[in-house]
Amino acid sequence: MxxxxxxxxxxxxxxxxxxxxxxxxxxxxxxxxxxxxxxxxxxxxxxxxxxxxxxxxxxxxxxxxxxxxxxxxxxxxxxxxxxxxxxxxxxxxxxxxxxxxxxxxxxxxxxxxxxxxxxxxxxxxxxxxxxxxTIDCHFSLAFEYQNMNKVMRVIKEQKLEIVSQEMEISAITTLPIGKIELKTRKKNAEKLFDTFNSMFEIGIKRL
The missing domain is CATH 3.30.230.30 (Impact, N-terminal domain)
Structure with a gap:
């Protein structure tokens, strides 16, 4: 590809x-x-x-x-x-x-x-x-703050590029929610999606 x-x-x-x-x-x-x-x-x-x-x-x-x-x-x-x-x-x-x-x-x-x-x-x-x-694909991650270390470990291991990063308070649980936009080369996009999609309590969507 x-x-x-x-x-x-x-x-x-x-x-x-x-x-x-x-x-x-x-x-x-x-x-x-x-x-x-x-x-x-x-x-x-x-x-x-x-x-x-x-x-x-x-x-x-x-x-x-x-x-x-x-x-x-x-x-x-x-x-x-x-x-x-x-x-x-x-x-x-x-x-x-x-x-x-x-x-x-x-x-x-x-x-x-x-x-x-x-x-x-x-x-x-x-x-x-x-x-x-490179042709890059962008993804958005959403996760509770307690899962931050888990997310950052994968980002570091796969050498992913962070486009933006922010924290906000959930209107439902009032707990901190982390939001990160990532980008990766097109050929690695499916692997990245599958990795985060298989992780419990981590939401990912393509942008």
Whole structure:
């Protein structure tokens, strides 16, 4: 079971590609949700007030993938899809690529545009640090405080990562209740669930 994916470590530096006086400024950003896209492009619109097109493509997710390719006024499929093609070619996800075009007075034609946007996207990705990350599953544990040591022993033995931890008072028993959110690699998820699910007085659920 594959439980890793490739993405970029951090946002790229600005990259400039020129073709027949047109300037293509390329940018790459690591993202986790579609909500991050518009604010990033809005920033670029302020940086390039004279640009005519802010074309982009993004992909988010691993087992279930969401993507979009946007031509932003360029001829259909001449910008967004060539950019997205490079995301596929480099096998990366959770990424946004934006290519900003400043028209130079010479029309490139559809073929020229496809080549220019594809090349800019390729050069951006070649300049990025591409890293491998694990696909993680999250679980929530709930237990009475007296079982804290038992829970922590398993966490330590299995080298599990604690995302958050809190204590609250049960409305029914008025006893302290421990709540811990854990994450583990996808390939270890079933083992983790079975371990805690088999323990008396420990509640576990997938998030």
């Amino acid at each position: 594959k439980d890793t994916y490739n993405t970029i470590a951090f946002s790229s530096e600005e990259l400039l590609f020129k073709e027949k006086n047109s300037k293509f400024f390329g940018y790459a950003y690591p993202i986790q949700s579609e909500d991050e896209v518009k604010p990033l492009i809005d920033i670029l619109r302020k940086q390039h007030p004279h640009a005519g097109h802010f074309c982009y493509a993004y992909q988010i997710g691993t087992s279930t993938v969401a993507y979009r390719a946007n031509d932003d006024g360029e001829p259909s499929h001449s910008a967004g899809m060539p950019i997205y093609g490079q995301i596929q070619s480099f096998s990366v996800t959770n990424i946004l690529l934006v290519v900003v075009r400043v028209f130079g007075g010479v029309k490139l034609g559809v073929g020229g545009l496809i080549t220019a946007y594809k090349t800019t996207a390729q050069l951006i990705l070649e300049s990025c640090a591409i890293i491998e990350k």
